[in-house]
Amino acid sequence: MKQFPNRVVLDETHTPKSWYNMFADMPFEEGEDAFMLHPGTMQPAKPEDLYPVFAEELCRQEFTRERHIEIPKEVRDYYLSYRPSPMYRAYALEKLLDTPAHIYFKYEGQNTSGSHKLNSAIAQAYYNKKQGVKRLTTETGAGQWGTALSMACAHFGLELEVFMVKISAQQKPYRKAIIETFGADITLSPSNTTNAGRGVLENDPDNPGSLGTAISEAVERAVTSENTRYTLGSVLNQVVIHQSVIGLEAKEQLGMYDVYPDIIIGCAGGGSNFAGLMSAFMGDRLTGKAKPYFIAVEPAACPSMTRGRYAYDFCDTARVTPLAKMYTLGCGFMPSTIHAGGLRYHGMSPTLSKLYHDGFIDEARGAFQSEIFKAATIFTRAEGILPAPESAHAISAAIDEANKCKETGVAKNILFGLSGHGNFDLGAYMQYMEGNTHDYAPTDNELEKGFASLIKTNS
């Protein structure tokens, strides 16, 4: 076996030319393919039902069982400005932990948006541009998706309106600034420019906003404006497909050194990052070629996989979107804003949810803030990379697994996804250093209130 360098960066000729769609290899039971229900009829949704909302090719990708989807030249050209992303061996962290484990991480933070979100943003912008769409809408909370999409729209010459949660814009003025530097328009949500926003403001003029309301406003704007479509940065299978580029590269990078991961760890909010990292390895598992152990890490504050239910639920709180079959806390669940960073979504990608439900994802864990910032600080000092709080969930679990290896003496290969950098999250790091980080998990009563918002369906 060749010595693994600190960092492996593939030559561009090795970047994937196609995305991989896990749907192609996932076992579906008869009639189990209805991932989405039309919110009006409660009947299985078809690609055409989504045409007013998303670009047509993206609607097609939402349902297709095609195994490989060619990455368009325009998208791949842009990928090559920041991809292939580097694969690191965390030698310094291993030494610090005194573990026999080999720890690898795939780093998606080396682009201005700071995270993996750009992988799908550039694809979604491209397909909309190709269809002749002039203007996109979206929402953003933590800001990674809004930044990524503003980059993509600047590149393809598309207009963009970002509905930014009002309280987030106040807490993260720099995120707002970078999105505006890329030329996008920001509307603070709730706004008085949509029915959804006005409805909220009538009841509560000082409402600080929520991701749910922002989604409702962005969707409403898209379907009521000419030549305008909506985009979403996670949850959907189209996004999972685009993010497969992470895992395809990761498998090739490790393969060059005859390394195959025993354990694969990712943080999971909407699920797109972990789904992307696992893709090629999960393909091996679905087809019986290998059996790595998959661990999803979510915030204890928003525990959709660890404490949620597998059910059809709305993707937003205002109940205007299709229903998706997923692990969910109920669209009425209000995630605590105590928890820093993203990963505050009531549901989980239907693709990831099914893989978990069917036992292909082995384990889901909840992590507290104090744990993840402790892990982030250890990692930063050892490896010299400041992780996003989201990514720190994965680091925390990777350290736990490496410590187990120390106890057992077994030298496992641990791969985790470092989905983004924390350069825009230093306010949260400051709170941690000042001792103002609070751990939180919803009570059973709070969860029950969320579950009460789940509607009855036939499934």
Added chain:
Amino acid sequence: MKQFPNRVVLDETHTPKSWYNMFADMPFEEGEDAFMLHPGTMQPAKPEDLYPVFAEELCRQEFTRERHIEIPKEVRDYYLSYRPSPMYRAYALEKLLDTPAHIYFKYEGQNTSGSHKLNSAIAQAYYNKKQGVKRLTTETGAGQWGTALSMACAHFGLELEVFMVKISAQQKPYRKAIIETFGADITLSPSNTTNAGRGVLENDPDNPGSLGTAISEAVERAVTSENTRYTLGSVLNQVVIHQSVIGLEAKEQLGMYDVYPDIIIGCAGGGSNFAGLMSAFMGDRLTGKAKPYFIAVEPAACPSMTRGRYAYDFCDTARVTPLAKMYTLGCGFMPSTIHAGGLRYHGMSPTLSKLYHDGFIDEARGAFQSEIFKAATIFTRAEGILPAPESAHAISAAIDEANKCKETGVAKNILFGLSGHGNFDLGAYMQYMEGNTHDYAPTDNELEKGFASLIKTNS
């Protein structure tokens, strides 16, 4: 000629194994080698004179005429975690400008500290560690150097005290946070922990601090504490040597595609970034192999090359350091804080100064803030990378040169240095978008006041 990709990332086997020292090829006249004068005797300083301040090997590097200095394995190993840094062809910017020019840029922002400063920080930390030094001191204003050195010290297990200009710490709390996350101690300057700081506070208890005072405090702490040394992130020839890794890589990356730059552009504050980028190309020019055109871009607000004098001057305002022969505005010159970002230093690297004085650097230009933020915004939208305000000085000149190529129809190869990202400078971008960016250049009277601080020497 092979088609140049968007981005070229060298294989690690191509990373330089030695730094290149321009001193080896620069023509010196008899007796002209006295770059530094001892502040007590005003006689030429020797390496040993600097031992109380810097690690011994660094003192040696300050004076040596050796052409190639081997990069120690420990330093190169760390380099490989973020180097070789990528070389980009700015296709989107070329298209936007409709220029026949080919625009290339070398990007040093892909590490957590966000700039090229890490290249020297890791080397300086290593040589101190090797010598048995336990604790380093330094100062930081804009924060790039402090962040880089805190990363390097965390890696090698060295203690670090950063004297941070008080007003900078208030304006950039996130820079303070990231330095502390890496485990360094921050002392706000002026402080009451040094004679230099107390002296300032006695006269002016509300003094907001300056880089000059912070340097004096950091040097004082180093020379009065056990097993402690001081480090400086620019100006010195040791730093210029370490930064040569940028230019060595750049030449190899362009050479793979048979490209040689006609014009090479860098921003210049203390000069380490531009000196690093130019190194290998300047070596060609000094030895008659090629004659690229070199342009240094500095703020009009702090015009050491464009309006300064070539003289021996102190490196700090408190006059405790050796004197260096350089282009300077006088150590008593107070750069306006109106100008965003770094590049606010009264002097210029003696190495760069001599190259400019001897005609090897062809041109120096001053740039106003409105120009550089306009260029930065154009670049960000086209290329998807948010530049540091410092780096935007180089972008502004590159755009000007590309526009000249459009007028003349000549397809020149333009290379500029993108020394860092602007993720920590979004406050300045916000000011620009809000129309609160002010252009400023010192009056002749203000310059004369600075020059009056120059002392008379024999040179």
